[in-house]
Amino acid sequence: MHFYTTVLHVFHMFFGEGKDLNSGQMVARAALSFFLTLLLIRVAGIRTFGKKTPFDNVVIIMLGSIFSRVVVGASPFVPTMVACLVFVLIHRCLAWVSLYNQRIGRWIKGEPFSLYADGRVNEENLRKARVSMKDLQESIRQAINEDNFDHVKEIIQERSGDISVIRKL
Numbered sequence: 001m002h003f004y005t006t007v008l009h010v011f012h013m014f015f016g017e018g019k020d021l022n023s024g025q026m027v028a029r030a031a032l033s034f035f036l037t038l039l040l041i042r043v044a045g046i047r048t049f050g051k052k053t054p055f056d057n058v059v060i061i062m063l064g065s066i067f068s069r070v071v072v073g074a075s076p077f078v079p080t081m082v083a084c085l086v087f088v089l090i091h092r093c094l095a096w097v098s099l100y101n102q103r104i105g106r107w108i109k110g111e112p113f114s115l116y117a118d119g120r121v122n123e124e125n126l127r128k129a130r131v132s133m134k135d136l137q138e139s140i141r142q143a144i145n146e147d148n149f150d151h152v153k154e155i156i157q158e159r160s161g162d163i164s165v166i167r168k169l
Contacts, residue, residue: 116155
């Protein structure tokens with residue numbers, strides 16, 4: 001029992017409790033939060049920050065929001081860390097399930113849309129994807145450094161929201 005109270009006392013000395021934190025305690029919380037966030041990102045998988053899909057952005061936004069509460073002492077340290085772990089584990093589980101279940105994968109990650117193919121713009125998919133003709137032209141300029149559709153086979157809005165241009169051979 002004495003060991004437990006000593007550890008608890010040292011923890012409170014370095015990390016404080018509640019909103020009445022001094023600068024050193026906030027710095028300690030920020031440093032620990034940084035390393036715990038890094039650990040959680042490793043658990044979630046590097047793709048969480050690499051792809052920036054809406055599915056992945058949920059974890060990014062929520063971790064940032066929740067961890068900020070830890071640093072300033074607005075929420076208790078350990079339960080808040082556990083909440084972050086739950087977000088990351090749910091993300092990882094849903095990503096895993098979406099590998100094996102196409103329906104869940106489409107629901108979580110979305111579907112690509114063909115916006116232009118074989119000389120024709122798909123107006124219905126443009127509306128679904130909320131992409132304008134100016135957006136298509138911008139994508140062509142960025143992808144193949146041209147200003148028209150002459151050398152374009154297909155334009156696709158990917159599940160990530162990025163627009164891919166496939167050049168004619």
